Amino acid sequence: MSQYDIIVIGGGHNGLTTAAILAKKGKKVLVVEKRDVLGGIAAGEEFHPGYSTTGLLHDTSGVRTEAIKKLQLENHGLEFENARADVMLLSKDGKSINIQSDVDSTATAIKEFSEKDAGAYREYQAFIKKVGKVFDNLMDNPPPDIDVEHLTMASLVVLAKKGMLLKGLGNKTMMELLKVAPMCVADFLNEKFETDFLKAGLAAPALYGSYAGPWSAYSTINLLLWECASKSNVKGGPQALVDALQKAAEQAGVEIRTGAEVEKILLDNEGAVSGVRLKGGEEIHAKKVAASCTPKETFLNLFDDFEIEYELDYWIDKIRSRGTTAKVNLAINKSVQLNGKTVEYARTGNSFDEMEKAFDPVKYREVTGAPFLDIHIPTVSNPSLAPEGHSVVSILVHQIPYDFEAGWSADAKKQLGDDVLKELEIYSPGISSAVVGMEILTPADFEERYTLTEGHIFHGEHFVDQLVTRPIPSCARYTTPVSGLYLCGSGSHPGGGITCMPGYLGASMILK
Numbered sequence: 001m002s003q004y005d006i007i008v009i010g011g012g013h014n015g016l017t018t019a020a021i022l023a024k025k026g027k028k029v030l031v032v033e034k035r036d037v038l039g040g041i042a043a044g045e046e047f048h049p050g051y052s053t054t055g056l057l058h059d060t061s062g063v064r065t066e067a068i069k070k071l072q073l074e075n076h077g078l079e080f081e082n083a084r085a086d087v088m089l090l091s092k093d094g095k096s097i098n099i100q101s102d103v104d105s106t107a108t109a110i111k112e113f114s115e116k117d118a119g120a121y122r123e124y125q126a127f128i129k130k131v132g133k134v135f136d137n138l139m140d141n142p143p144p145d146i147d148v149e150h151l152t153m154a155s156l157v158v159l160a161k162k163g164m165l166l167k168g169l170g171n172k173t174m175m176e177l178l179k180v181a182p183m184c185v186a187d188f189l190n191e192k193f194e195t196d197f198l199k200a201g202l203a204a205p206a207l208y209g210s211y212a213g214p215w216s217a218y219s220t221i222n223l224l225l226w227e228c229a230s231k232s233n234v235k236g237g238p239q240a241l242v243d244a245l246q247k248a249a250e251q252a253g254v255e256i257r258t259g260a261e262v263e264k265i266l267l268d269n270e271g272a273v274s275g276v277r278l279k280g281g282e283e284i285h286a287k288k289v290a291a292s293c294t295p296k297e298t299f300l301n302l303f304d305d306f307e308i309e310y311e312l313d314y315w316i317d318k319i320r321s322r323g324t325t326a327k328v329n330l331a332i333n334k335s336v337q338l339n340g341k342t343v344e345y346a347r348t349g350n351s352f353d354e355m356e357k358a359f360d361p362v363k364y365r366e367v368t369g370a371p372f373l374d375i376h377i378p379t380v381s382n383p384s385l386a387p388e389g390h391s392v393v394s395i396l397v398h399q400i401p402y403d404f405e406a407g408w409s410a411d412a413k414k415q416l417g418d419d420v421l422k423e424l425e426i427y428s429p430g431i432s433s434a435v436v437g438m439e440i441l442t443p444a445d446f447e448e449r450y451t452l453t454e455g456h457i458f459h460g461e462h463f464v465d466q467l468v469t470r471p472i473p474s475c476a477r478y479t480t481p482v483s484g485l486y487l488c489g490s491g492s493h494p495g496g497g498i499t500c501m502p503g504y505l506g507a508s509m510i511l512k
């Protein structure tokens, strides 16, 4: 007897989205979350007594309105900022450029360094605006069915519409998009700009979570995806989104169990899903299971050996998910300035050469002594995260390998913390002496705490092959070769990031 219509594995933001949408359509849904808190990577946590982050991540500007509207999250307290948050690009010689959502204001800031770059920035943003329509369409819809042996009229129409969208850009923009998409981000931006730290700072999001340096092929596509997807940030950060999703799910009747780890997906005699078994032995029955944990965790750890077909097992094993991001949270006993300014978001990078040099050691399972940093000081807008007058500095440290050859010992982690502080001192002299607490999380820690396979922040790398048929061709449209098993996490289209879209589109396919 099925106790539920659908069991959702994982209470991250995508699992909660799937559950809420299915329950709104009258399904009886259970969410089982391994950790004691909901939100997955998006959960806000106290890292030092009295000091908290709003989530492991910084940027909530990718949340898609499609899912938000469907779940009426604004009725559950979700609010957006008026525009994309300002980001300060920092140069090692003390200079900085504030990238704002307003293109003219940003161009004026850039003009201080280069008149040519100010004009190039306007052109760059005009190009992003034009191609944004194509990317929006890709983000907001399931990937087209490209199974040539079973093409239906409906899937041909979808494919034709995508082609028309590209054609609708006009010849000049379409040709430019086709030219630049496979380029490395360094070549792409070198064609446009001349100021090194501006180019490095603009390129940085293309490399976040990527096994890539600025001279890696196809990195431009990641930059375009990020630029086009990035709209307004969520007020209160990722935790605020999780709170609203939880309320929407509960109001729709979703049952949520935390501290409930699935150790096995159960199959019946026909090989179809029949439920899950939790750690401790409890079995819960349902004919459908939607997994929001990583595809590798789902197929390689939640089935017995030889239980799923060899080919599926083989290709899932081949998904590339080499984590390259670490996190350092600092508790600081004063207010913090970077290059002499109070800012909430900032990026370092300085030049393509320095970014590429930071990536080089990753290929040999080694760690750079000079990482580039994505800095968020959440206490600038939310002082309640720390004692009065104190600050939280949350830093995503890029190009830090999961499979560090020497191993992530306590000494290695301390060295990473020291290197980050050394780098930060360049922009905020004296900051080291104000540190009263520090948390260092390596990709190996992400795997242990958040069940992120190889510590990869997006449940699998965003490289062009893994974006087109994500995570693998036979699972690219949320269904899988295992009858009754669906995917609904960041390992599915349109990929990682706080978007709600894998959860939203996964739920739509389950309902179909």
Ligand SMILES: Cc1cc2nc3c(=O)[nH]c(=O)nc-3n(C[C@H](O)[C@H](O)[C@H](O)COP(=O)(O)OP(=O)(O)OC[C@H]3O[C@@H](n4cnc5c(N)ncnc54)[C@H](O)[C@@H]3O)c2cc1C
Pocket (backbone or CB within 6 Å): 009, 010, 011, 012, 013, 014, 015, 032, 033, 034, 035, 038, 039, 040, 041, 042, 056, 057, 058, 059, 060, 061, 062, 260, 261, 262, 263, 292, 293, 294, 297, 325, 326, 327, 396, 446, 450, 451, 456, 457, 458, 459, 488, 489, 490, 491, 495, 496, 497, 498, 499, 502
């Ligand atoms: C350090 C870091 C920084 C990031 N920065 C950004 C950023 O700035 N902007 C951005 O948009 N994105 C960022 N990301 C990526 C983004 O956070 C993720 O892509 C997204 O949050 C994943 O959401 P999800 O719901 O798909 O999966 P998750 O949040 O990973 O949720 C999956 C859930 O499944 C649970 N689970 C796993 N196995 C089991 C099991 N066997 N039984 C029960 N439960 C299980 C896990 O505990 C987890 O709660 C970052 C990620 C990291 C790690």
